[in-house]
Amino acid sequence: MSHQSELIAENIEAYLKEHESKDLLRFITCGSVDDGKSTLIGRLLHDSKMIYEDQLAAITQASKSSGTTGDKVDLALLVDGLQSEREQGITIDVAYRFFSTDKRKFIIADTPGHEQYTRNMATGASTASLAVILIDARYGVQTQTRRHSFIADLLGIQHLVIAVNKMDLVDYSQQRFDEIVAEYGEVAERLKARDIRYVPMSALEGDNVVNKSEHMGWYAGPALLELLETVEIAHDSNLSDLRLPVQYVNRPNLDFRGYCGTLEAGILKPGLRVRALPSGKTSEIASIVTYDGNLEAAYPGQAITVTLRDEIDISRGDWLVGEDEAVPMASAFEADIVWMHESPLEPGKLYDLKLATRELAGKVAAIDYQVDVNTLEQRHADQLDLNAIGRCRVELTAPVPIDDYRTSPGTGAFIVIDRLTNVTVGAGMIHRSDESELPYEYRTHDSKADVVWNRSSVTPAMRAQIKGHTGKCIWFTGYSGSGKSTLANALDVELNRRGYHTMLLDGDNIRHGLCKDLGMNDTDRAENIRRVGEIARLFAEAGIIVITAFISPFRKDREEVRALFDEGDFIEVHVDTPLDICEQRDPKGLYQKAREGKIQDFTGISSPYEVPTGAEATLKTTEASQAELIAGLLKKI
Template sequence: MSHQSALIEKDIEAYLKEHENKDLLRFITCGSVDDGKSTLIGRLLHDSKMIYEDQLAAVTAASKTSGTQGDRVDLALLVDGLQSEREQGITIDVAYRFFSTDKRKFIIADTPGHEQYTRNMATGASTASLAIILVDARHGVMTQTRRHSFISDLLGIEHLVIAVNKMDLADYSQARFDEIVADYQQFATNLNAKDIQFVPISALEGDNVVNRSQHTPWFAGSALLELLETVPVAQDENVEDLRLPVQYVSRPNLDFRGYAGTLAAGVLEPGQSIKALPSGKTSTVKSVVTWDGELDAAYPGQAVTVTLKDEIDISRGDWIVEADADIPLTNSFNADLVWMHEDPLQPGKLYDFKMATREVSGSVESIEYQVDVNTLERLQSDQLELNSIARCQVELTGELPVDQYRRSPGTGSFIIIDRLTNVTVGAGMIREIVTQESPYEYRQHESKAQVVWHKTTVTRQMREEKNGHSGRCIWFTGLSGSGKSTLANALEVELHRRGYHTMLLDGDNVRQGLCKDLGMTETDREENIRRVAEVARLFAEAGVIVLTAFVSPYRRDRDAARALFDDGDFVEVFVDTPLKVCEQRDPKGMYKKAREGQIKDFTGISAPYEPPTRPEVTLDTSKETQETLIEVLREAISA
């Protein structure tokens, strides 16, 4: 029996047509254990005269052995169908019931209240448009009340009815009802649900369930059933964004190829331009077919088979969307996750992710935060235990089209499956798509090869944070024998002692490897400095303080080196020791050979040296001690 209607006796066809055209409301009942969820559903069915006589007789008989209401009929037994449920007086599994009234058809999901069955509650809520959250008037808002409210909100349920039950045990007190309403409203400030209503009821006595109660004259609102019949849910459906995840390819004969699936969102019509994802191939809808024949249009929730005017490659798991839809392909996104297994979530472990009609491997790479369902506070966590709820980052092994859950629940949700046991261990709702930037960046360059810049995942900032300091280049320049290498070496020793990451590039050392093919001509010297500057830049990007000790006699070469670095990252140190002092030192005997004509193009003798015009530091090793000069350099680096 669906509901009492005179048309059943007079015109069965008219009744069936009327029944077929009613809209459908899926709703759940949830809350803490023993709040009276099953009794409420039983009362709805009983007072609406939606129970067959033989059902009522069976429940009456069962009430004598399994009931909790003494000699009265225990209406909770209408939905507590499992033997273990009747023995314990609790709901364990999700029980579904269908009924209808003159105004609307309903599918009820009676979900468990025990914390250990929270995963069953999430299952029931995943297809619901409205949630009835029961609160025991004696106990008020409990942990499970908050947990179920939060999960309902996560799952995008926008209509919440807070049914304050067992008002008969609270003497139908308006003050108690108002106290619970205020308590819940304070908690609900962090929820996204746009429609929250409150009703004082007694499921056992029938107050404000189907009919208004005389015991609550202070309550001016509607009875529960009236709310269910009138709550607007049609606009909750997404009919703008076409989403048809392909379940299978139907090929009954050589003349027919159709793509079957349940329409997750949007409207699908013949003649419509579509695109298949992830391939991006386009075509036009030829027909929309069901068992009953072709349709002029299909709407969300309908199972259909689509034929196209073009032969394009579409497989199970692909999406059919509007031709101009801009849907990202990604392998990374942030999601709200409900963990449903006794074994905790292991970040980094490989799981199977079922998204719409496609399965792909992946892992939860990190847990951004876990939610305390009592306060909605965000907590740090390294793993998720059973019934935990957290915001996580998911990484898949392949790129797929994805939606945000609030936009399209059918294509914005997923379940997580253990690859070894094939058990569903978690469920998630996609909140934010992580944009996958191209690993390549096109920069202007002078390379003779056709190359692009390849961006690295580990950035300079990450390297510098790990090192504890920024990368820089300390460029020592001056005549041979001025003391450049000695100062650079002493400075590196001091920096290393203080915990800095350093690298010293010395002119003679570099010419034995990186620049061994270069001579001492002006052109070769220019190329020598160019190579050293490029290497120094790479060290600086690695977060290293690199010190270079090169004569680098030409100002243009040093300026070109400086141009490779950001402001402040290039410190030019001019070791301005007089030529006379340098020649007296002559540590390598170069000046003597140059004076004798054995070395051509020797800087300071037969080749020019162009002093820096505005160096960050100027030193003279003939006037100050090494300790004093190192302190000057250390202060310059710290500035």
């Protein structure tokens, strides 16, 4: 709907031409429940004479049954169109309203305040340039205020208007307004938005919405509508980087080949040298074609068709960028994902992803952390539930050109599609494409220090590719004197002879260094095995086959080490030599000392040994030779 103008009656063509040339501002209203978002929009439309008489009559009638403003017309009903919204007095879905003034056209998205409708709020904010965040003057900054500020900032909105509403209920107090400005300032410090304004108002009474308030002479700034009309958004678009994702190849006849798409960033002109991605082929723009004729220049947001001087292979999903622009190609990147479906996001599950105009398969390899949208804290998460937001590591089946979302939203955003139902289940904003940076993971841990996990950019799969094999842990366990160290050493020699990268960790040697501070009681033994298990995992992640020889008498300790490894990467080998045979061998004289009481807590004498119940291999040294045992073990490995 448009504002009232005399040109409509006098010269409709002139009016339409004037209307067509106006700037368009998309903005959202958000905030806590009952902060007055819908009332604000209703007041904005009413006071600027944007409501038809039949609409006003309809909401006047509806106010008698569903209104919350007594005898006054409930202007919120203009926006709360769903019956359930009117019954509950809340906004559930995103409601869009269109209007214009002499200076600008507007599209308003009224977004819900409840946490359970976070996905709806994110949908409304995804195309907005400005956010009006309402705060009830009685209550100040609330949890929803922080949540909506974070989501608006996450989606790259650069202009925030903090509308302190219901000032009539605090006697239009300047002191209260200043308190809220200071309170929100703490939230603003954590945001990246470069333009934040504060307006005191009463949407119910119309103070500082369209017209300046007579009750707040102490406020020298503009009313909300004036601010919306004058906020500078022309420089929000990225005009320096050229991005034209190809949506369709137009080939109506043999003499014309055009590449259609919406220009997402940069300024495109005939004669400009461009490069096609991912092929890397270069050419020159011959013409910019539209329905209304050729253009001398195209700007972000325009749907155009371009022709090139050279015949190069370009398909749907390819990008045209500046010839000298360094655009990263990557098959993995980090992104902030808003999950929008009842079925949770499952790391490792294959989804279809749509980036700009390209569609391909991919998965979330890991969730670095989930953001608590109420406190803005980051915490560990194994999955993302409905309305959750998390920083994720995304891996694709093929390398594609990617952009940081804040630099180029049109090419830095993507949607996640369920492959079975074809339903959009998530939306993502690429955080960065530099794979050399070390991302953090907020993993649960019992460390006494406040730490995060630093993930290496060189993955175990990359290390395995260089070495020719993956890392594993082969864990020999058994009584002292059973032959563990002898067999472990023989296996180490044979694997090394065959070209495998190995490392042997022997129990006695470890206690000379890493574990020299530990004794032989049960607690120290458990700590000894824990340390060895962590070292073994590090070696395995480096692509090395690590072989250990430890008595490791307790089943619980061995299972905790097993839990550190992926399935199949931990091979428990029980060297099953009877205790009497081990005592007869007694290669180090330890059994004799234990019998004499000189050694306490000695396994098999004064401390128990718990036989493995699920060992991958059992070696009976009394029934086969060393060579036969190693040969059999190699087959199982």
